[in-house]
Amino acid sequence: MSAQLTNGSQHTTSKNNSATADNVLLDVRNLQKWFPISAGFFRRTVGHVKAVDDISFQVLQGETVGLVGESGCGKTTAGRCILRAYDLTGGQILFQDHDGEMVDLAPLTNNEMKPFRQQVRMIFQDPFNSLNPRMPVIDIVGDPLRINKVVAGKELEDRVASLLAKVGLRPEYMRRYPHAFSGGERQRIGIARALALDPRLVVADEAVSALDVSVRAQILNLIKDLQEEFDLTYLFVSHDLSVIEYICDRVVVMYVGKIVEVAETEELFAQPFHPYTEALLSAVPNPDPRNRQQKARIVLEGDVADPANPPSGCYFHPRCRYVQDQCSQETPELRQIAPGHFAACHFAEELTLAGVTASGELG
Amino acid sequence: MESPILIEIRNLKTHFYLDEGTVQAVNGVDFTIHQHKTLCVVGESGCGKSVTARSILQIVDQPGRIVEGEILYHRPDRLAAFSRRDAMSNENGSNDSNDSNGSETTEIIDLAALNPRGREIREIRGQDISMIFQEPMTSLSPIHTVGNQITEAITLHTDLLEDEAKEHAIELLRRVGIPRPDERFDTYPFELSGGMRQRVMIAMALSCNPALLIADEPTTAVDVTTQAQILELLEELQDEFGMAIMLITHDLGVVAEMADDVVVMYLGQVVERGDVDSIFHDPKHPYTQALLKSIPRLGVSRNRQRLDSIRGMVPDPYNRPTGCMFGPRCDHFMPGRCDAVNPPAIQLGPEREVNCLLYEEE
Numbered sequence: 022m023s024a025q026l027t028n029g030s031q032h033t034t035s036k037n038n039s040a041t042a043d044n045v046l047l048d049v050r051n052l053q054k055w056f057p058i059s060a061g062f063f064r065r066t067v068g069h070v071k072a073v074d075d076i077s078f079q080v081l082q083g084e085t086v087g088l089v090g091e092s093g094c095g096k097t098t099a100g101r102c103i104l105r106a107y108d109l110t111g112g113q114i115l116f117q118d119h120d121g122e123m124v125d126l127a128p129l130t131n132n133e134m135k136p137f138r139q140q141v142r143m144i145f146q147d148p149f150n151s152l153n154p155r156m157p158v159i160d161i162v163g164d165p166l167r168i169n170k171v172v173a174g175k176e177l178e179d180r181v182a183s184l185l186a187k188v189g190l191r192p193e194y195m196r197r198y199p200h201a202f203s204g205g206e207r208q209r210i211g212i213a214r215a216l217a218l219d220p221r222l223v224v225a226d227e228a229v230s231a232l233d234v235s236v237r238a239q240i241l242n243l244i245k246d247l248q249e250e251f252d253l254t255y256l257f258v259s260h261d262l263s264v265i266e267y268i269c270d271r272v273v274v275m276y277v278g279k280i281v282e283v284a285e286t287e288e289l290f291a292q293p294f295h296p297y298t299e300a301l302l303s304a305v306p307n308p309d310p311r312n313r314q315q316k317a318r319i320v321l322e323g324d325v326a327d328p329a330n331p332p333s334g335c336y337f338h339p340r341c342r343y344v345q346d347q348c349s350q351e352t353p354e355l356r357q358i359a360p361g362h363f364a365a366c367h368f369a370e371e372l373t374l375a376g377v378t379a380s381g382e383l384g
Numbered sequence: 385m386e387s388p389i390l391i392e393i394r395n396l397k398t399h400f401y402l403d404e405g406t407v408q409a410v411n412g413v414d415f416t417i418h419q420h421k422t423l424c425v426v427g428e429s430g431c432g433k434s435v436t437a438r439s440i441l442q443i444v445d446q447p448g449r450i451v452e453g454e455i456l457y458h459r460p461d462r463l464a465a466f467s468r469r470d471a472m473s474n475e476n477g478s479n480d481s482n483d484s485n486g487s488e489t490t491e492i493i494d495l496a497a498l499n500p501r502g503r504e505i506r507e508i509r510g511q512d513i514s515m516i517f518q519e520p521m522t523s524l525s526p527i528h529t530v531g532n533q534i535t536e537a538i539t540l541h542t543d544l545l546e547d548e549a550k551e552h553a554i555e556l557l558r559r560v561g562i563p564r565p566d567e568r569f570d571t572y573p574f575e576l577s578g579g580m581r582q583r584v585m586i587a588m589a590l591s592c593n594p595a596l597l598i599a600d601e602p603t604t605a606v607d608v609t610t611q612a613q614i615l616e617l618l619e620e621l622q623d624e625f626g627m628a629i630m631l632i633t634h635d636l637g638v639v640a641e642m643a644d645d646v647v648v649m650y651l652g653q654v655v656e657r658g659d660v661d662s663i664f665h666d667p668k669h670p671y672t673q674a675l676l677k678s679i680p681r682l683g684v685s686r687n688r689q690r691l692d693s694i695r696g697m698v699p700d701p702y703n704r705p706t707g708c709m710f711g712p713r714c715d716h717f718m719p720g721r722c723d724a725v726n727p728p729a730i731q732l733g734p735e736r737e738v739n740c741l742l743y744e745e746e
Binding site for chain 2: 091092203204205206233234235236237238239241242245260262263264266267290300301302303304305306307308309310311312313318319320321323324325377378
C-alpha cells in the first residue's frame with residue numbers, strides 16, 4: 022500500500038501504484054471548510070476561520086489512514102466534511118460506490134447522500150455524549166437498520182445481538198440503557214452502531230481518547246480485529262501519536278488547516294521530513310525513565326497559530342527551529358520528497374530531522 | 385541521600401455517602417512525599433488519585449469526607465516561622481529551602497484532623513500547599529482578570545502591599561513564560577490559550593512559594609507540544625523554587641519523564657509504590673505489569689500485532705470485590721486467598737512496597 026496523493030488537479034503518482042487507481046476508496050481533493058466570523062449589529066461576515074484549507078489525500082481500500090495534529094488543526098473538521106456533516110466551502114470528496122465508480126459527495130443533496138450514509142459511518146470520541154440516554158441499546162444499534170429498512174422485527178433483534186457479540190458485549194444486555202454501561206462498553210456500543218450497516222469507510226474521531234489505558238488497549242485491538250473481519254477502511258482521527266503509530270498504515274499530519282506531511286507510518290516515524298512532525302514526535306512523553314537523560318526534547322515556542330489569522334508563508338515558521346527568510350514569504354507546496362512520502366517544507370531535502378528509533382528512543 | 389519527609393499519609397480513608405450507598409473512594413492509602421521530590425500518583429479513572437490529593441487540602445467535595453487516617457504535614461521551618469516577605473523580595477530567596485534538612489522541621493500538623501473550614505487549613509492552602517487543576521478554564525474565575533486573581537493569593541498570604549503584590553505577580557507571569565506579562569496582567573482567562581491558562585495557574589500556585597505543589601492532571605487537557613512545554617516548566621521551577629511536586633496523572637509517559645517516586649493506585653488503594661526506575665523496569669504487582677504492557681509505545685509497538693490488554697473493567701464502586709481489588713482481572717489470581725484477604729503492604733526494600741499476596745513470605 023503506497024501513498025498516492027493528488028496535488029491540485031494534477032496527479033502526483035508514485036511509481037508503483039499507477040495500477041491501484043481502482044483501489045482508491047476515498048479521494049479528497051482540495052477540500053476547504055471555512056467558518057465565517059460575523060461581527061457587528063448586522064452580523065456581517067468580517068473574516069473566515071480557515072479550519073480546513075485546501076487539503077488533498079487518498080484513502081485506499083482496506084487501509085487505515087491516520088489524521089493527526091493538535092487541537093484546532095482541522096482534523097475533526099476534515100473528518101466531518103467527509104461525512105458531509107458540514108457543507109464544504111470548496112473541493113471534492115470522491116468516494117468509490119459499489120460499482121467502482123468515483124462519486125463526488127460534495128454537491129449531493131441530503132436525499133442523494135442517503136445511500137452513501139450507509140457506507141460511511143462514524144465512531145465518536147465521547148462515549149457518554151454520543152449515545153442517547155433514553156434509548157436502550159437495541160434501539161441505538163438497531164435504528165440505522167430500521168431507518169434504512171434493512172431488516173425489521175425479530176430479524177433485527179438477531180442482527181443487533183450478533184453485532185453486540187462481535188464487539189464483545191453480551192447480547193442479553195440489549196434492553197439496557199447506556200447509563201448501565203462503563204466507558205469502554207459504551208464505546209463498544211458506538212462501534213456496533215457504526216458497523217450495523219456494513220459500512221465501507223469508518224471515520225473514527227478520537228475513538229479511544231476518552232478511555233482509560235487498560236480499556237484503550239482492548240478497544241484498539243477490537244478496532245483492528247473488526248477491520249480484518251469486515252474488510253473495513255478507517256480514517257482514524259487522533260492527536261495521540263503512539264495510538265496512530267499502532268493502528269495506522271499511513272499518516273497525514275495537519276497543522277492549522279493544512280497538510281504538512283503524508284507518509285507510511287513507519288517512514289514518518291523513523292524519518293520525518295517536516296520540522297513540525299519532528300517536534301510532535303519529540304514531544305510525546307517516553308514511557309521509560311531510562312530514556313530521560315538521552316532525550317533532547319524539542320520544546321516548541323509559543324502556541325498553535327490562529328486559523329482565523331494565520332502567519333504569512335509557511336504557517337509553522339514562527340515556531341520552527343530551522344526557519345529562514347523564504348519561510349515567511351512563500352507558502353510551501355506539499356511535494357514528494359521520497360517515494361510515497363510528501364512534505365510541505367521548503368527545506369525538506371536539506372534538513373536532517375530526528376525520528377523515533379525502534380527502541381523508542383529519539384534517533 | 386533521602387531528603388526529609390514532607391507529607392506522610394497513613395491509612396487515609398475518604399468516603400462519599402450517597403443515597404445509593406457509600407463510595408469508598410480512598411480506602412486505606414499510605415505513602416510519603418519527600419521535600420523537593422516529585423511523586424507521581426498514577427491510576428485509571430475512579431482509582432481515588434484525585435480524591436487523595438483533595439483530601440490533603442481538605443477540599444473534598446460534599447458528601448465526601450475523611451473518615452479515618454492521618455495526613456501528617458512536616459512543616460518546614462521557613463514556612464512555620466513566616467518571614468515570607470524576605471523570601472520573596474529576594475529573588476533567590478526560594479533557594480533557602482534547598483538547605484533545609486530534617487532537623488529543621490519543627491512542626492507536624494495532621495491535616496486530616498483540621499476543620500475543613502477552619503483558619504489553620506486555610507492558611508496552609510495556597511501558602512504551604514497549593515494545587516493546579518486539569519482544566520484551567522474552569523478553575524480560574526472568568527470574571528476577574530488574571531492579575532487580580534494572582535494578587536489576591538499574594539495579598540491574602542503575605543503582608544505585601546497591593547502594588548508590591550502586582551510587581552511580584554508580573555514577575556511570576558514572566559517566570560512561567562508568559563510573553564509581555566505586564567499586558568497580560570490585565571487580561572481575562574478567556575483571552576488566553578489553554579497552555580497560557582495553565583501557566584497562569586502555575587504562577588498563582590507558586591505565588592507564595594509553597595513547599596508542595598499538587599498538580600492534578602495538569603496536562604491532560606492540552607496538546608502534546610504544550611504538554612512538553614508545561615512539563616519542562618514544572619521541572620525548571622522545581623529546580624528554582626525547590627518545592628515538592630505531587631503529580632497526578634494517568635499517562636505513564638508523563639510519569640516516566642517526571643517522577644522520582646511513583647504510587648500506583650487501583651480502586652481506592654495503593655497497589656505498589658517505589659522509585660520510578662523499579663516501577664518501570666521491575667514492576668511487581670500484576671496490575672502495574674499489565675498496565676505497562678497495555679500502552680502503545682512510540683517505535684516499540686510498530687512491529688507488534690496486538691496490545692496486551694487487561695481483561696474486564698474497573699469494578700463498580702458500589703460493588704467492590706472482596707479481598708484483593710484487582711483479583712477479578714488478575715492473571716495470577718489464587719482462589720481462596722486473593723478473594724479472602726485484602727493484601728497488606730509487603731516491604732520489598734526501603735520505600736518499595738507492593739500489596740500482593742504473591743510476594744508474601746511463607
